[in-house]
Amino acid sequence: MKGLIEIDGLTKRYGRTVALENLSMEVGEGEIVGILGPNGSGKSTLLKVIAGLVRPSSGRVTVFGMKPGHGVRKLLAYMSENDYLYRWMTVKELIEWTSKFYDNWSMDKTQALLEFFDIDWKLKVANLSRGMRGRLKVALTFSREVSLYLLDEPLSGIDAASRSKILDILIREYRPENSTILLSTHLVMEAESLFDRAIFLKNGEKIIDEAAETLRDRYGASINNIFIQIYG
Amino acid sequence: MLDTHPVLVYYLAMTLILNDRFDENRPIYLQIMEMIKKAIVRGELKPGDRLPSVREMAVMLRVNPNTVQRAYQELEREGVTFTLRGQGKFVTEDVEAIDALKKAFRRELVEHFLKEASETGMSIDDVIKILEELKDEGIN
Numbered sequence: 001m002k003g004l005i006e007i008d009g010l011t012k013r014y015g016r017t018v019a020l021e022n023l024s025m026e027v028g029e030g031e032i033v034g035i036l037g038p039n040g041s042g043k044s045t046l047l048k049v050i051a052g053l054v055r056p057s058s059g060r061v062t063v064f065g066m067k068p069g070h071g072v073r074k075l076l077a078y079m080s081e082n083d084y085l086y087r088w089m090t091v092k093e094l095i096e097w098t099s100k101f102y103d104n105w106s107m108d109k110t111q112a113l114l115e116f117f118d119i120d121w122k123l124k125v126a127n128l129s130r131g132m133r134g135r136l137k138v139a140l141t142f143s144r145e146v147s148l149y150l151l152d153e154p155l156s157g158i159d160a161a162s163r164s165k166i167l168d169i170l171i172r173e174y175r176p177e178n179s180t181i182l183l184s185t186h187l188v189m190e191a192e193s194l195f196d197r198a199i200f201l202k203n204g205e206k207i208i209d210e211a212a213e214t215l216r217d218r219y220g221a222s223i224n225n226i227f228i229q230i231y232g
Numbered sequence: 233m234l235d236t237h238p239v240l241v242y243y244l245a246m247t248l249i250l251n252d253r254f255d256e257n258r259p260i261y262l263q264i265m266e267m268i269k270k271a272i273v274r275g276e277l278k279p280g281d282r283l284p285s286v287r288e289m290a291v292m293l294r295v296n297p298n299t300v301q302r303a304y305q306e307l308e309r310e311g312v313t314f315t316l317r318g319q320g321k322f323v324t325e326d327v328e329a330i331d332a333l334k335k336a337f338r339r340e341l342v343e344h345f346l347k348e349a350s351e352t353g354m355s356i357d358d359v360i361k362i363l364e365e366l367k368d369e370g371i372n
Binding site (some may be wrong): 140171189192194195212213221223225 | 254261291295297345
């Protein structure tokens with residue numbers, strides 16, 4: 001499928017606040033797309049719209065050829081930037097509980113991911129460090145066997161070792177033939193070698209949408225340096 | 233996940249040693265190409281050696297597999313490597329192609345050096361003079 005995600009003239013307002021303004025973009029199968037911008041630029045809203053968690057104010061959005069919503073939600077895995085894990089559960093209980101919601105859950109993958117991340121099944125979520133909770137969120141997300149992953153700020157607020165492990169997992173789990181990853185971040189330097197393409201948002205508008213290597217070639221600058229130039 | 237062979241271990245060591253891996257101000261696929269060419273010129277990759285698979289390489293270097301794929305395609309187009317169906321990519325066994333690679337690599341090295349020298353106001357003759365002095369002093 002060429003246009004896995006197709007967005008045309010998307011606007012999203014929260015009351016008087018404009019979160020996204022007349023945004024159009026397309027994502028093809030097998031891409032890793034970096035959604036970049038400072039806080040409040042609309043990254044999270046964009047991912048939520050694609051995930052079907054937030055309804056557009058206007059514009060046309062299709063994912064897998066369908067309108068976002070219940071049918072599409074089963075085909076993608078969305079990871080919120082919030083620290084949403086139930087703290088009173090153990091890792092094991094959390095996994096058992098979460099996996100019940102999805103029919104495309106792979107316990108083999110969960111096992112492999114937790115091992116790679118050095119997460120102990122017996123621990124209580126409340127006793128995990130922030131970095132470990134960040135790893136656990138990624139492990140839960142990639143335990144689902146889907147072809148579209150939406151990751152909202154997977155690197156924010158966690159330690160360097162955890163960030164490094166999460167980036168390793170992204171590369172390991174990514175399959176150019178059948179998986180597409182949208183990743184929002186403001187930590188561009190660490191993540192940029194993963195991107196096929198970078199989309200820059202500013203005040204809810206798309207200002208750059210270009211292949212990562214093309215940007216480096218054209219400006220003689222890293223995506224991170226371009227980011228600093230634009231938002232600095 | 234990774235099957236270990238000498239080439240792979242070499243790259244792993246290299247990426248660990250060169251901690252700052254890439255200059256991200258330049259296209260990464262070009263730098264992967266340069267890395268492989270350099271390994272061939274230095275003899276660390278020999279004619280007929282198998283390159284790591286795209287996935288292995290992507291995981292090791294932590295770059296997008298499509299970027300590795302592009303580097304591999306370009307190397308093949310330049311005749312530096314070739315593909316055996318179902319077996320992977322290999323360093324060319326064509327001696328002339330490897331010689332040409334070495335020549336181009338050396339030339340580039342000297343050109344780069346001369347460019348830096350000329351930026352400090354040196355002419356080629358100045359450089360040659362210093363080279364002759366160094367030679368007389370027995371420096372290789």
